[in-house]
Amino acid sequence: MITGTNGKTTTTSMIYNIIKEAGYDVITNSTGANMLPGITSCFIDNYKFGSSKERYAVIEVDEANLKFITKHLTPWSITITNLFRDQLDRYGEVYTTLSKIMEGVTLVPNTKLILNGDESLLGDLKVPNPITYFGFGLSPTNEKVIDINSDAKFCKFCKTNYEYNFVSYNHLGDFYCPSCGYKRPELKYTLTSVLDITSDNSLVEFNNHEFNVTQSGVYNIYNALCAYAITKELGIDDKTINTSLNKQESSFGRQEVINVDGKEVKIILVKNPAGYNQAIDTLCLSKDSLSVAFFLNDNYADGRDVSWIWDVNFEKLAALDLKDILISGERMYDMAVRLKTAGIPTDRFKISAEFSNITEYIKDCSGEKIYILATYTAMINYRKYLHSKGYIKKLW
Structure with a gap:
C-alpha cells in the first residue's frame, strides 16, 4: 500500500511495472481510485475463482482512507511518500494528515513500513512495526536553508527550527534539531549520485547503481527511489528495476x-x-x-x-x-x-x-x-x- 501527499499514483505505477517486469502476477488500482469503494472494486475486478497462484497487489491509498483499508487487510508493507499541506479544508495541517495515516498503521502492527527518511514527520514514530527508510544521500540543488513557506519547519518534539546538512525540496532533506538532537534516521536505500538532470528525465544512482528516471524533476527521483526501495525489499534485482524504469510511461495527468x-x-x-x-x-x-x-x-x-x-x-x-x-x-x-x-x-x-x-x-x-x-x-x-x-x- 502506498500513501502520502505527493507521488502516490506515479510511485504505485512504477512499483507495479517493476513487479510485472520481474514476471510476477500483479494487480493495481491504476485509475487512481484510492478510497475504500475504488480499492474494493479493484479487488473485485481482479478476483479469480479457484486460483492458488501467488499474486501481488500494489494499491494506492488516500491518506484519510488507510484506516478503512487496514481494518480489513493486513498488507505486507505500507509506504508513506511524504507529507505536505494539501486540501487544507479536508486534512488540516500536515500533523493532522500524519495522524490520519497513523490511525491506519496502528491497526496492522506487523506490517513493514517503508518510509521516506527525509520527511521529518516520519522519524521516530514509536510503533512496533519494522521500519526501513529511503532518502537522498546528497542534494541535487546544494541548498541548506529551507524556504519560508516550507511545511514542517519545526522539530516535532521540541518545536525548535530544524537545521539541514542539505535540503532536497520543501522541508525534505538531511534534517536535524540543534536543541533536542532529533535527526534523520539511518537510510537503507539512498540517492548516491545525480549524473544528469533535465526537463525530460534524470540519470541517477541509487545505492551506487545507475538508473534512468524517465519523468523529470526531483520529486520523480524520490518516486523512483521509493519504488526501488520497495522492490529491492521484495528481492528484485537491479537490472530488472532499471529495465522497467527505462520503459516507465507517465500516468494520466x-x-x-x-x-x-x-x-x-x-x-x-x-x-x-x-x-x-x-x-x-x-x-x-x-x-x-x-x-x-x-x-x-x-x-x-x-x-x-x-x-x-x-x-x-x-x-x-x-x-x-x-x-x-x-x-x-x-x-x-x-x-x-x-x-x-x-x-x-x-x-x-x-x-x-x-x-x-x-x-x-x-x-x-x-x-x-x-x-x-x-x-x-x-x-x-x-x-x-x-x-x-x-x-x-x-x-x-
Missing part, C-alpha cells in the same frame, strides 16, 4: 504528453505549494522559450480554498522567456491576479473558461511544446474534453 494537432502538450498535475514549486523548477530546466497554461479549480477534490497559490514561487517564472500564457479553470481570475503579482507580463495572457478556446490557443502557440499546470479536477475535465475530440484514445 502526471507529465503525460498528448499530441494536439502537432503540438506536444505535457500535462502536469499541481495540487499544493510543494508540488507546484517542483513543477516550476522543472520548467526552469528548459533552455528554450516556453508556452505555459495554468488551470485552477476549487472543487472538493482540489480543496475549496485556493489561497495556497500565494505560497507558490511563481516569481521564478518571471525570469523565463514565456511566449504564451494561457489561463483557465473555475478560479482563472485568481490565477491571473497571482501571475500578474509575480511580475509575469499580462499582455501575453489569454484567459478563457472554455476548453475549446484554450485548445485553439494551444494550436496557435509559437512553440511546439506547451506545458499545462493543472489542479486535479481541471486536469481530469480537460482530459475528458481532449478524449471527446479524439486527442486521447484511453481516458483512464
Whole structure:
C-alpha cells in the first residue's frame, strides 16, 4: 500500500511495472481510485475463482482512507511518500494528515513500513512495526536553508527550527534539531549520485547503481527511489528495476504528453505549494522559450480554498522567456491576479473558461511544446474534453 501527499499514483505505477517486469502476477488500482469503494472494486475486478497462484497487489491509498483499508487487510508493507499541506479544508495541517495515516498503521502492527527518511514527520514514530527508510544521500540543488513557506519547519518534539546538512525540496532533506538532537534516521536505500538532470528525465544512482528516471524533476527521483526501495525489499534485482524504469510511461495527468494537432502538450498535475514549486523548477530546466497554461479549480477534490497559490514561487517564472500564457479553470481570475503579482507580463495572457478556446490557443502557440499546470479536477475535465475530440484514445 502506498500513501502520502505527493507521488502516490506515479510511485504505485512504477512499483507495479517493476513487479510485472520481474514476471510476477500483479494487480493495481491504476485509475487512481484510492478510497475504500475504488480499492474494493479493484479487488473485485481482479478476483479469480479457484486460483492458488501467488499474486501481488500494489494499491494506492488516500491518506484519510488507510484506516478503512487496514481494518480489513493486513498488507505486507505500507509506504508513506511524504507529507505536505494539501486540501487544507479536508486534512488540516500536515500533523493532522500524519495522524490520519497513523490511525491506519496502528491497526496492522506487523506490517513493514517503508518510509521516506527525509520527511521529518516520519522519524521516530514509536510503533512496533519494522521500519526501513529511503532518502537522498546528497542534494541535487546544494541548498541548506529551507524556504519560508516550507511545511514542517519545526522539530516535532521540541518545536525548535530544524537545521539541514542539505535540503532536497520543501522541508525534505538531511534534517536535524540543534536543541533536542532529533535527526534523520539511518537510510537503507539512498540517492548516491545525480549524473544528469533535465526537463525530460534524470540519470541517477541509487545505492551506487545507475538508473534512468524517465519523468523529470526531483520529486520523480524520490518516486523512483521509493519504488526501488520497495522492490529491492521484495528481492528484485537491479537490472530488472532499471529495465522497467527505462520503459516507465507517465500516468494520466502526471507529465503525460498528448499530441494536439502537432503540438506536444505535457500535462502536469499541481495540487499544493510543494508540488507546484517542483513543477516550476522543472520548467526552469528548459533552455528554450516556453508556452505555459495554468488551470485552477476549487472543487472538493482540489480543496475549496485556493489561497495556497500565494505560497507558490511563481516569481521564478518571471525570469523565463514565456511566449504564451494561457489561463483557465473555475478560479482563472485568481490565477491571473497571482501571475500578474509575480511580475509575469499580462499582455501575453489569454484567459478563457472554455476548453475549446484554450485548445485553439494551444494550436496557435509559437512553440511546439506547451506545458499545462493543472489542479486535479481541471486536469481530469480537460482530459475528458481532449478524449471527446479524439486527442486521447484511453481516458483512464
